[in-house]
Amino acid sequence: MQLxxxxxxxxxxxxxxxxxxxxxxxxxIPVPKVDEEKCTYCGKCAEVCAxxxxxxxxxxxxxxxxLCHGCGACSYLCPESAISEEGREIGVVELGHSDGVExxxxxxxxxxxxxxxxxRRVKEHADNKGTVIIDVSPGTSCPxxxxxxxxDFCLLVTEPTPFGLNDLVxxxxxxRKLNIPCGVVLNRAGVGDSKVEEYCxxxxxPILLTIPLDTEIxxxxxRGIPLVEGMPEWRQSFLKLLGRVREAAVAGSR
Ligand code: SF4
Ligand code: SF4
Numbered sequence: 703m704q705l706x707x708x709x710x711x712x713x714x715x716x717x718x719x720x721x722x723x724x725x726x727x728x729x730x731i732p733v734p735k736v737d738e739e740k741c742t743y744c745g746k747c748a749e750v751c752a753x754x755x756x757x758x759x760x761x762x763x764x765x766x767x768x769l770c771h772g773c774g775a776c777s778y779l780c781p782e783s784a785i786s787e788e789g790r791e792i793g794v795v796e797l798g799h800s801d802g803v804e805x806x807x808x809x810x811x812x813x814x815x816x817x818x819x820x821x822r823r824v825k826e827h828a829d830n831k832g833t834v835i836i837d838v839s840p841g842t843s844c845p846x847x848x849x850x851x852x853x854d855f856c857l858l859v860t861e862p863t864p865f866g867l868n869d870l871v872x873x874x875x876x877x878r879k880l881n882i883p884c885g886v887v888l889n890r891a892g893v894g895d896s897k898v899e900e901y902c903x904x905x906x907x908p909i910l911l912t913i914p915l916d917t918e919i920x921x922x923x924x925r926g927i928p929l930v931e932g933m934p935e936w937r938q939s940f941l942k943l944l945g946r947v948r949e950a951a952v953a954g955s956r
Contacts (some may be wrong), residue, residue: 704829705800707807708849709839710793710820716807717926721800729808729820730789731772736763740784747776747785755777771816775900793820804829809876827850833948840894841869842876850877856884863894867901876906883950885910887943908950911943 707715716723734747734756745758745952755769756776777785783791793810797918808820828834838849850856864909870886877884888898892915902909913919913929915937922932930937 703802703805703832704804704834705825706806706824706828707805707839708821708824708845709837709838710808710810710817710824710845711835711839713807713809715837716805717841718928719800719803719805721798721803721805723796723798723805725797727795727823728791728798729795729823730791730795730815731770733767733770733772733790734765734772734776734785735788736765737786738763739782740782742782743783743785746819750775750779750896765906767854768815769814773817782920794819795823801881808867818848819922820944821845821848821920842872844894847880850882851880855884855947856882857887857888857947860898861893862888862896862898864897867898870898874907883953885947887952888912908913908946910946948952 705715705719707713709715724892725949734745741763743758743761743763747763747781748756748758751770752773752775753771755766755771757764757766770789770790772787774787777787791811792814795806795808797806798805799805804827806824808824810817810820825836825876829835834850836853838846839843842844856873858870858873858877860870874884886898888909888911891912899909901907920930922929928941
């Protein structure tokens with residue numbers, strides 16, 4: 703079994719799993735470097751860049767590396783072959799083990815915004831012959847879609863509040879567009895109203911596990927202790943959840 707933490711802006715699965723990290727890989731993207739001896743300042747590179755990462759002045763080409771997505775279009779289309787590429791480090795992928803679970807997570811460097819290349823690198827380590835659990839950041843942004851796509855099943859964790867319902871509706875729309883079956887874990891049950899349950903019932907989305915609002919659970923969470931360790935009576939419920947997710951994933955892939 704593998705756990706891949708693709709919440710590269712704020713990875714936190716390691717806090718609970720406490721893996722022994724054995725390997726680290728630097729993640730870089732190729733950014734352009736202009737040879738001004740060859741450059742004619744024609745402006746084609748700036749025209750083609752969808753991210754405004756290049757500006758061509760009368761006798762100067764300015765590169766804004768933090769805006770560059772490393773797509774390579776500018777170097778490909780430069781008529782003078784004046785653009786080469788150099789790697790710019792945007793983060794790392796760290797790999798290790800914890801109690802029989804293979805672990806990998808990505809970390810975006812501070813101040814960087816380019817999460818997708820790191821998520822892709824983390825997912826390259828997925829061993830699709832076994833069970834791969836991918837932890838994803840909250841919301842429905844591009845990094846979430848990148849992390850979730852090609853999954854067999856998506857477990858959506860929410861809470862019974864208007865905020866939780868709003869995020870859940872958006873997440874369900876996103877995973878349905880990606881053709882991924884989904885189920886819900888209702889966390890902090892008792893904190894709000896019954897609208898999440900009503901929505902799930904109406905949309906035929908199974909609620910696979912309900913975790914109550916409980917200060918003891920919150921206390922274990924805040925100390926980085928997994929619920930199944932702090933309160934072993936929850937183990938059966940989580941094993942049952944894993945079984946139901948596996949069944950749904952197998953049924954969905956038929
Ligand atoms: S496309 Fe090439 S030649 Fe034209 S401005 Fe850009 S680097 Fe210079
Ligand atoms: S590699 Fe792509 S994103 Fe970066 S400067 Fe060139 S065209 Fe723009």
